[in-house]
Amino acid sequence: MYKIMTPGPTQVAENVRLARSLECTNPDLDETFVEFYKETCEKISRLLKTKNETLILGGEGILGLEAACASMTEPGDRVLVLDNGIYGKGFADFVSMYGGIPDLYTADYKNTMDPEALKVRLEQDHDYKYATVVHGDTPSGMLNDISRICPLLHQYGIMTVVDSVSAMFGEPVETDAWNIDILCGGSQKAVSAPPGLTFVTISDAAKSSMNSRRTPVASFYANLTTFRNYYEEKWFPYTMPISDIYGLRAAIDNIEADPDMLKRHAMIGEASRKAVREAGLSLYLESGFSNTVTVFEVPDQTTDKAILETMKQDHNIMLAGSFGYLAGKVIRIGHMGSNATVANMTETFAALDATMEKLGVPLNASMEKTFRSQFPS
Ligand SMILES: *Cc1c(COP(=O)(O)O)cnc(C)c1O
DSSP: OOESSSSSSSSOOOOHHTTTTTOOOOOOOOHHHHHHHHHHHHHHHHHOOSEEEEEEESSOOHHHHHHHHHHOOOOTTTEEEEEEHHHHHHHHHHHHHHTOOOEEEETTTSSSOOHHHHHHHHHHHHOEEEEEEEETTTTEEEOOOHHHHHHHHHHHTTTTEEEOTTTTTBOOOOOOTTTEEEEETTTSSSSSSSSSEEEHHHHEEHHHHHOOOOOOOSSSSSOGGGGHHHHTOOOOSSSOOHHHHHHHHHHHHHTTTTHHHHHHHHHHHHHHHHHHHHHTOOOSSOBBOTTEEEEEETTTTTTTHHHHHHHHHHEEEOOOOOOOGGGTTTEEOOOOOOEEEEEEHHHHHHHHHHHHHHHHHOOSSOOHHHHHTTTTO
């Protein structure tokens, strides 16, 4: 088994793995499961600072994004798609698939989205039902400031669908204070449960918009309104993956018991960027660095494949390359959730130092030493 230091899926703690092996009841018929599901959803809402209802859906992160768009979009709806990364742009596909008209607002792919520039754009045109916003665009490591972007959109009467799958719990999220209508998360990133579940928080405004649609949602599985009375009727629209949810609950309990989680991510993110810079390697971004992933350019002397293979073969550590326009160009270290410990990152940087040396990439400083020196011994 490799030590996975990828930006999702992440390492899964033993108590989460054990929770997935607990004895199962029939989740369709046993009311104690409905209570357990609701309680887990309420814990997630609390951690994400919202009074809004959370729903856990049986499907991976992408299902949450698609369900938000499927449920919110009616044919002909104009949707503003904020794009400064692969996931940002990708939302346009979900919008058009369900008959909406995506309007791309494309910004610089190397810098965090500028709310002032967005405001200028909104002054010209703000006739949109909702906007899609990516909090952490993982392929480049881009962090967008949803604390400013979402309230701004709200001021213009535009609802927001936010993909925080890879950012939440590694970066602050205040759903209500920031006027986020639908917030999407996944089990396999900072939450540190295995892949397989997504969850969404839904505001009253988004609910009433979905409930007053003129046309039916063009999907069953991705239709959030099918959960409308699940608790009162003790009836889920489809059988819930009970073992996955037991695991998710343990992971959520771990987060609840870890008040330093955000601070740890901030320190590790900062220390990692410093280690990469001082070694003379180039971070891919110019601004908007997410504290959940560090992305650096593949040095001229080598290839992404050589780095990834050497890390696996010689050090048993799995890092990630990237995809789309970044394929072959960058290496990503995922330091979110259980990956984000000083010990994991020290080991990773020591292995990267050795890998770079083996591949003939000269470094100005040891990444391990720079990283480690930023924490007390
Ligand atoms: C991981 C991730 C998702 C979930 O998608 P998968 O690629 O299927 O894992 C969605 N959005 C972002 C930003 C992610 O990083």
